[in-house]
Amino acid sequence: MDRPSLRARRLARAGAMLVAVAMTLAIVVATVAGIAPAASANEPAVTSNDSSVSKAILDPDGNRTAVTQADDTTSSTGVTVSIEAITPVVTSTSGLTVTATIKNGTGSALGSGTFAAFANLSHTFVSRTDIQQWAEGSSNIPVPDSLGSVEVSPIADGDSATVTLTVPADNDVLKSLASWGPRPLALEYVADDGTTTVDYTFLTRSWDGLSGTKTPELNVAVAMPLTSDGWAANETAMDKLLTGKSTSATDPSGVVALTDDADNELKAKDKLADQYSSLNIVADPRVLADIGTPHIRGVMQPGDFDITAYAEIDDARLYESAGVTLQSWAAETGLNTYRAAIGDDSATSTAYAWQGDGIWTLDALAQAREQGYTTVIATHDFDQSDDSTVHTSTMVVPTSAGNVTVLVAQSVLSTLAGGEATSADADAETTSAGRVARFMAQSAFYQMEQPYTDRHLLVTMSDSTTASEAGELMAALRDADWLDLTDLAALADADPYASGDDASALVPSTTGDSSVRTSAIKAALESLKSSRTDISRFVDSVLVTGDGDSATAAAGGTGNGAGDGNGAGNGSDGASADGSSSSDDASSDSQARVSAASWGQYLLQAESATALLAMGGSAKRMETMVQAARQFADELMDAVSITSSNDVNVVSETASLPVTVSNSLPYPVNVKVSSITDSMEIVTSRFAETTVPAAGEAQVTFTIRVSTSGTTIATEQLLDRQDQAFGKSKTTTITSALQISDKSGVAFIVLAVVLGILGLWRQFHRKKDPDE
Structure with missing residues (x-):
């Protein structure tokens, strides 16, 4: 071995290392x-x-x-x-x-x-x-x-x-x-x-x-959900359903409605789809009634129901008891709602299950598939693999219920289109114009990554994206000549990025990163359950749905009965529910009005419609709908009420306490009235029962029994046929002052006083016996 040459090579390598270190230090200094x-x-x-x-x-x-x-x-x-x-x-x-x-x-x-x-x-x-x-x-x-x-x-x-x-x-x-x-x-x-x-x-x-030479365009489908958090209780519709005439054309779901601002915003978004044919609107069918002829590419689950939260909570019985049935958010129901909204029983539209706050796990995908959704849209937390380049957004995932096509939104572009900055440090993206500028740059960058690879991307806006923001993006896309704007159908038909076991491996296995407000949703379901229980009890145990279930009986009648448990009182003739009192109008109402049993189902359907909306959208919407359901149940219960005298003065051992039962509903009710006092010496009879005609009154009478003078409070309360209290109670103050009012009684009292006086006088003036 040549030692000098080896030494020289070592010296050369050492010198090169020193040069590299020096260059590195120079770069660091320059950077600082x-x-x-x-x-x-x-x-x-x-x-x-x-x-x-x-x-x-x-x-x-x-x-x-x-x-x-x-x-x-x-x-x-x-x-x-x-x-x-x-x-x-x-x-x-x-x-x-x-x-x-x-x-x-x-x-x-x-x-x-x-x-x-x-x-x-x-x-x-x-x-x-x-x-x-x-x-x-x-x-x-x-x-x-x-x-x-x-x-x-x-x-x-x-x-x-x-x-x-x-x-x-x-x-x-x-x-x-x-x-x-x-x-x-x-x-x-x-x-x-x-x-x-x-x-x-x-x-x-x-x-x-x-x-x-221009390279091939990148295929992009832009989708926007047409849904709203602007739902509120419709006071007018509630009052009409509870007091007016219900026919086969009555829509119980009208007890909640979109606010004017929300309605105008939805119409503005729909107008965008007419202006920009490349904008794919996927609509909640519940919002379409006021739009007229919507420009949509598909319908999502009714009420924007959160299927991912449903799968995560995994308590179908709780949802059912709250009024949210499986059928209420099925794809078939959404299609029927869409047809009713546009007035075309033969209309068709593709059903897409839009992702809620939760994650599309295999269980959630299977739930959607069982409900008729063969295609779902994943807006977040799906396919977390860190690929070097973007890929086609289509996957075909096998589930226990069958294959599901998952359209996965591209995260960066969808974040920008949804009205959010890509990070807290991206200051320019705090405005819509800044986000659009970034969107154009980012999409161009994606095309340049693999310009000759055929790829199909999905971009989703959020439900909070305004019509103005969406319009600004769509206007900019007209000049984005590196993009080919396609529709959701083309995206679903594209060669999937993954399928079978490969796709299953990309599905999130747990809900660890889920944004579902589990505790809040369960609390809302319990509240909805309580409201529905009250309505069901009223229909089953208060409303008259038997032999008297006719329009004539519903329009009015007379109440009659005896007091002290038998129901005493009288009712006046009632007018028709819409305010008409003529016999011709009553006859017309008789033909059009639904039966009391059907009306009772309308009440339950109104609660179900409200509960469904509570299970989609934001926390604010959930709270608003829960309150609306409670309000509806309370107004139903309060539609039957009692009135009585505030004060009763009793001057004998017995007296009467009349109580009037009023019914503002368009159908008769059968109720009990209970009365109880807080005294053992002043009491009333316990129960009275009566049937109250529609939009009418009936009177029951309680017997007051007095054994001493004094004052007590009597509480009157409505009871259903199962003796459960409902509605607001009423109190009456009873004052007893026993008096003797006939002349013979007075004479006896006067004679007794005179004899007493004479006896005292004799005692003090008689002569005493010497032996005393």
Whole structure:
């Protein structure tokens, strides 16, 4: 072995190691100084969010100044820059226009300043991390290309200024952009005192006007749920169902309705689908009645029922007892509701099960499949594999109930489309315009990852996405010529990314990351169960549904009975439920009105409709619907009421206590009235029973028995046929003052007094016997 040569090679390797270490140290020093390795001395980079790292900022004169991260954050400077509008896709003729609002929260006035835009038109994003770090302001990318600036007037403390920067299409710097795709764009505000704030966003160039061979488009289906949290109790419909005429055309679900604001928002979203044919609306069939002819691509489960929460809670009996049956959220029910809404019994629409707060586990997918949903939409927490590139959003998962096609939303694009920023540090994404700019850049980046691979992506908006936000995104997509906007049917028919065992392996196995409010939902179900129990008891044990169940009996009649348990009183003729009193109207009502038994089912259906809506949507909607169900049950119970005298004075051993039972319902009821006092010496008879006609009254009479003078309180309470109390109780104060009122009694008393006086007089005036 040649020892000198070996020694030389070792020395050479050592020297190379020293050089490598020196270069590494130089790069680290340069990074700390705020200079990117690829940047020249005149083009320092915008760098990390670390407070120890500086950012290179251009001053109003175009000179670079190193500003520390602490000086370039909203929390420290109190200045925010919000993107109000921005050209989302730059074409050969569009130019670039940015409108931003600068808010001064520094605690003092800001003098004149400058708002400027800088880009790196030669930079190509190489990874997801690269593009995300730029959005968060922690990237090491220089921005040497100045696109222009505008002056900003002084801003008083607490005020804001809105500025617009326009870069024309013939701008030399902008024209130098010779290739399509996303580029880093920095929007900088600098006040005259040096206060600086930067928003990090994107400039995305389309294919328009560029030379070269265009690569295939990326297939994207954009879906928006048409559902609402704006449900509230409908007081008018409740009153009409409880007191008016019910016919076969009556819709019990009308006891809850959308607010005007919610209704208008839904109509605005539906109008978008008419304007943009590529927008796939999947509608809750419950909201379609007021829209007219909806422009939808499918229907979801009625009431936006949370199937994932249902599977996680795993208590079908509790749901059933609360009024939420399996049939109420089945695909068939949704289709029938849709047909009724548009007035076409032969209409068809694809059923999609839209994901709720929970996770699409295998059990949840099987539950959906059993209910008739062969295709489900996964909006979150599905397929957590960290692939290097995006893939087709379609999977076919085998379940115990059969195969289910799962359409999996692409997480980053769906987050932006759903109105959320990709991270808390992505300041530019706090506005709709900033999110759209990021969406365009991100989707272009995905196309460039694998430009010749056929892929189909799903983008979902959220139920909280406004019509304005959705319209802004759809308008921008018209210029996104790297995308082919398709429909959900094409996505479902695409070659799946995974199927069989491979797909099963990607399904979340547990609900550990679920957002289901389990305790809150169970509490809501218990409350709904209580409301339904009250309604069921009223129908079964108060409402008259037997031989007297005719429209004539329902319209009125007379009550008759004896007191003291037999029911004494009389009722007056009742008018028809809609206020008509003529015999012709009564005859017409007799033909149209449903039976009392059917009306009783309407009451239960009204509760079920309310309960179903409580099991979908937000926590606020759940609370509102639970309260609406309780209100409906209470108003039903209070529709039968009692009145009596507030005070009764008794001057003999017995007296009468009349109690009037009123019924505002359109059908007769049979009730008991109980009376009990808090005294053993002043008591009433215990029960009285009566049948009260529809919209009428009946009177019962209790016997008061008195054995001494005094005062007591009698409490009157309605009871059903099972002797269970319902409705509001009534109290009567009974005062007893026993008196002797006939003349013979007075004479005896007077004679006794006279004899007593004479006896006393004789005792004091008679002569005593000597022996005494």
